[in-house]
Amino acid sequence: MSHSDAPTDPFLEAARSGGAKADAIAPLRARAADAYAAAGLPTRRVERWKFTDLNRLRKLGFSGSPVVEPAVVPENALAVEGVRLTLVNGRVCAALSDLDTLPEGVRVRSLAAALADGDAALADRLSVDAGVTDAPLAALNTAALEDGWLIDVAEGAMVETPLHLIFIAANEGAEQAAACHPRLALTLGANASATVIESHVGLGAGPTFSNSVSEIALSRGARLGHYVLQDETDAAFHIASSALRLDESAVYDGFVLQLGAALARRELRVELAGPRADCRLDGAYLGHDAQVLDNTLFVDHAAPETVSRETFKGVLDDKARGVFQAKTLVRPEAQRTDGRQLHKALLLSDGAEVDAKPELEIYADDVACSHGATAGDLDHDQLFYLRARGIPEATARGLLIEAFLTEHVQAVAHAGARAALAAALAAKLKAVEGVGA
Amino acid sequence: MALLEIKNLHVAVDGTEILHGVDLTVNPGEVHAIMGPNGSGKSTLSYALAGREGYEPSEGEVAYDGQDLLEMAPEERACEGLFLAFQYPVELPGVGGTTFLKHALNARRKHRGEDELDAMEFVKALRAKAKELNMSDDMLKRPVNVGFSGGEKKRNETLQMAVLEPRLAILDETDSGLDIDALKIVADGVNRLRSPERAFVVITHYQRLLDYIVPDHVHVLSKGRIVKSGGKELAHELEAKGYADYVDAA
Ligand SMILES: Nc1ncnc2c1ncn2[C@@H]1O[C@H](COP(=O)(O)OP(=O)(O)OP(=O)(O)O)[C@@H](O)[C@H]1O
Ligand SMILES: [Mg+2]
Numbered sequence: 100m101s102h103s104d105a106p107t108d109p110f111l112e113a114a115r116s117g118g119a120k121a122d123a124i125a126p127l128r129a130r131a132a133d134a135y136a137a138a139g140l141p142t143r144r145v146e147r148w149k150f151t152d153l154n155r156l157r158k159l160g161f162s163g164s165p166v167v168e169p170a171v172v173p174e175n176a177l178a179v180e181g182v183r184l185t186l187v188n189g190r191v192c193a194a195l196s197d198l199d200t201l202p203e204g205v206r207v208r209s210l211a212a213a214l215a216d217g218d219a220a221l222a223d224r225l226s227v228d229a230g231v232t233d234a235p236l237a238a239l240n241t242a243a244l245e246d247g248w249l250i251d252v253a254e255g256a257m258v259e260t261p262l263h264l265i266f267i268a269a270n271e272g273a274e275q276a277a278a279c280h281p282r283l284a285l286t287l288g289a290n291a292s293a294t295v296i297e298s299h300v301g302l303g304a305g306p307t308f309s310n311s312v313s314e315i316a317l318s319r320g321a322r323l324g325h326y327v328l329q330d331e332t333d334a335a336f337h338i339a340s341s342a343l344r345l346d347e348s349a350v351y352d353g354f355v356l357q358l359g360a361a362l363a364r365r366e367l368r369v370e371l372a373g374p375r376a377d378c379r380l381d382g383a384y385l386g387h388d389a390q391v392l393d394n395t396l397f398v399d400h401a402a403p404e405t406v407s408r409e410t411f412k413g414v415l416d417d418k419a420r421g422v423f424q425a426k427t428l429v430r431p432e433a434q435r436t437d438g439r440q441l442h443k444a445l446l447l448s449d450g451a452e453v454d455a456k457p458e459l460e461i462y463a464d465d466v467a468c469s470h471g472a473t474a475g476d477l478d479h480d481q482l483f484y485l486r487a488r489g490i491p492e493a494t495a496r497g498l499l500i501e502a503f504l505t506e507h508v509q510a511v512a513h514a515g516a517r518a519a520l521a522a523a524l525a526a527k528l529k530a531v532e533g534v535g536a
Numbered sequence: 537m538a539l540l541e542i543k544n545l546h547v548a549v550d551g552t553e554i555l556h557g558v559d560l561t562v563n564p565g566e567v568h569a570i571m572g573p574n575g576s577g578k579s580t581l582s583y584a585l586a587g588r589e590g591y592e593p594s595e596g597e598v599a600y601d602g603q604d605l606l607e608m609a610p611e612e613r614a615c616e617g618l619f620l621a622f623q624y625p626v627e628l629p630g631v632g633g634t635t636f637l638k639h640a641l642n643a644r645r646k647h648r649g650e651d652e653l654d655a656m657e658f659v660k661a662l663r664a665k666a667k668e669l670n671m672s673d674d675m676l677k678r679p680v681n682v683g684f685s686g687g688e689k690k691r692n693e694t695l696q697m698a699v700l701e702p703r704l705a706i707l708d709e710t711d712s713g714l715d716i717d718a719l720k721i722v723a724d725g726v727n728r729l730r731s732p733e734r735a736f737v738v739i740t741h742y743q744r745l746l747d748y749i750v751p752d753h754v755h756v757l758s759k760g761r762i763v764k765s766g767g768k769e770l771a772h773e774l775e776a777k778g779y780a781d782y783v784d785a786a
Contacts, residue, residue, distance in 0.1 A: 254623075327541075378678070421543065479589065481626055481627075481628055483589065484622070484626035485618055485639075486611045487586050487588075487611075487613075488643075489643040489644045490610075490640055490643050490644060491702070492609070494639060498628075498631055498636075498639065499631070502628065502630025502631045502679075505630055506630035
C-alpha cells in the first residue's frame with residue numbers, strides 16, 4: 100500500500116461513514132468509499148502527485164465542517180454583476196443566493212434537496228470520480244458529499260447574466276481543521292450559452308480543506324465562459340477536481356486565477372468528445388511565502404478537428420512552488436486536431452521553484468500540436484530602463500510583475516469577468532508585492 | 537561649478553576594459569557632442585553614467601552637481617536630473633506608456649518634495665508634449681516601445697526627456713533611424729529644453745544633427761579615450777575627412 104508510512108489517513112473515517120449513508124446515491128457512495136479506502140490520500144509516489152506533497156494536509160486533524168451562516172460574502176470574492184449561488188462549507192447558503200432571480204432558461208437545485216427528495220436520476224448525473232481515473236480525492240468527495248448545485252441550462256437558452264458561484268471555506272478560529280466537499284453538476288443543452296464565474300474564498304483563520312468536484316457537460320453547439328478565482332486563506336487547502344465534456348462544436352472558454360491558499364491544486368480533465376469541440380484553458384497564478392499552486396490539466400482529443408489552447412502564466416516569490424502538469428492526448432480518430440500548451444513562469448527569489456511538465460501523446464498523424472515552457476527572472480534590461488527613468492527598483496519590479504500577469508488576464512473574453520479578475524489580481528499584487536497605484 | 541566632471545574614468549565590461557581613462561567637463565548651459573567610430577565606447581560611457589549593472593567604473597571619479605555620481609543608484613541619478621536617451625530603447629510588454637511616464641515623473645517629483653500630479657493633470661500635460669513631437673495619443677497608451685518602429689522608439693525617448701525635463705541629458709544616437717522630418721522634430725524638442733541651467737551630451741555619427749543642435753564642444757572618442765576636442769567646426773572636419781587621423785593617433 101502506498102501510504103504505509105502514514106498509518107492514519109485523515110479522511111478514511113469520513114469516506115467510510117459517507118459510504119454507509121443510505122440515500123438516493125447509496126451505491127455510488129459505497130463504490131466511492133471503497134475507491135478512496137483502496138488508494139488513500141495521494142503521496143508523491145503517485146506519478147500525478149510527484150510535485151505536490153499533501154503531507155501538511157495529512158498531519159492536520161480533521162473534523163467535519165461547522166455549519167456557518169455568514170451575513171455577507173467575503174470581500175475578496177470577485178466583484179461581478181451576476182446571480183449569486185453560495186455554498187458555505189459545501190452547503191447551500193440561501194441567504195447569500197439569489198435563487199428568486201434566476202435568469203430564464205436556468206434551473207438550479209440544491210443537491211441536498213434532490214437527495215432528500217430521493218431523486219433517482221441523481222445516480223446518473225454524478226459519478227464516483229468525475230471521470231478522472233485514479234482520483235481518490237474526487238472519490239472522497241462523492242462518498243462524503245452533503246450538498247452542492249445541480250444547474251441545467253435549457254437547450255438554446257442564451258443566458259446573459261453570469262451565474263456567480265461563491266464557495267466559502269469557513270473555519271472561524273477552530274483549532275480543528277474543517278473539511279468540506281462541495282459539488283457542482285452543470286449541463287448546457289444544445290446551442291445554449293452561459294457564463295459561470297466562481298469565487299473560492301475563505302472565512303476565518305482556522306485551517307480548512309475544500310475538496311470540490313465539478314462535472315460539466317456541454318451539448319452540441321453549447322458555449323460556456325467559465326472564469327474562476329481561487330483566493331482562499333493562507334490556512335486553506337484547496338483541491339478541485341473538474342471534469343468537462345464537450346460534444347460536437349461546443350465551445351468552452353476558461354480562465355483560472357489562483358492567488359490564495361497554503362496549497363491549491365486544480366485538476367481539470369477535458370474530453371473533446373464531438374467533432375470541432377473547442378476549449379481554451381487559460382490561467383495565471385501568483386504565489387508567495389510557502390504557497391504551493393498546482394494546475395494539472397488533461398485534454399483528451401477524442402474526435403476530429405478538435406481544438407485546445409492552454410496558456411498559463413505564474414509568478415512565484417519567496418519559497419513558493421508552482422506546478423504545471425498538462426497532458427494532451429490525441430486519439431487516432433482525432434485527425435486535424437489543433438492542440439497547444441504554453442507555460443511561462445517568473446521566479447522572483449532563489450527559493451521559488453516551478454515544475455512544469457507539458458506532455459503530448461499523439462496517435463493521429465494529421466495534427467498541429469505544440470508545447471512550450473519557460474521559467475526565469477525578471478528581465479535586467481527592462482529593470483534598468485525603468486530605473487533609469489527614476490522609478491525605484493521595488494516599483495520597477497512590481498510594474499514588470501504586474502505587466503507579466505495583467506497582460507494575460509486582460510485577454511479574458513468576458514468583460515465583467517476580466518475586470519473583476521484584474522481587480523483581484525491588482526489587490527493581491529498590492530498586498531504581497533507592494534505593487535500598483 | 538561644473539554640472540558633470542569626469543576624471544580618468546575606466547570601465548571594464550565582462551572583464552574587458554573598454555574605457556581607458558576618460559576626462560570630460562560639462563558646464564550648465566553647454567551642449568557637448570561626442571563622435572567616434574563604432575565600438576569606441578560611447579554607449580559604454582553613457583551606461584556607466586546612468587548606472588547600468590556591469591558598467592561600474594574600476595577607476596576614476598564622476599562628480600555630478602558636486603555629488604559623487606558613482607555612489608548613486610540609477611533611479612537616484614535620474615531623480616537628480618540625469619537622463620539617458622537609449623541607443624536601443626527597451627520594449628516593456630504590458631506596461632502602458634502613460635503609466636510608465638506617470639511613475640517616472642512622480643518618482644522625480646516625490647524626490648524633490650513636490651506633490652504627485654493627479655492623473656488628469658498629468659495626461660493633459662503629456663498630450664501637449666506628445667503633440668509637439670508629432671506622436672499620437674494611441675502611441676502613449678500602447679505598451680512602451682512594443683511594436684514601435686525604430687524612429688518611433690527614438691521619438692518616444694525624446695518625449696520622455698521632454699516630460700522629465702532633465703538637467704543633464706545624454707542622447708545616445710537619438711538621431712539614428714530618424715527620417716529628415718523626425719530629425720527636425722526631435723532637434724526642436726531638444727532646443728526647446730535648452731536653458732542656462734541644462735546641459736546636453738549628444739552622441740552621434742552625423743554632422744546633420746549638429747546643424748540643428750549646435751554644440752559648444754565636440755569630442756572624438758576612439759578606443760576608449762577622448763583623443764581630440766574642439767569647437768563645432770571639428771564636426772565638419774570629421775564629416776569631411778573621417779576619423780582616420782585620430783584613430784591612428786590613439
Ligand atoms: N559584454 C561585453 N564583453 C566584451 N566587450 C563588450 C561587451 N559589451 C560591449 N563590448 C565592447 O565594448 C566596445 C564598446 O562598445 P560601445 O557599445 O560602447 O560602442 P559605441 O561606441 O557605442 O559603438 P556604436 O557607435 O556602434 O554604438 C565594443 O567593442 C563592444 O564590442
Ligand atoms: Mg553605441
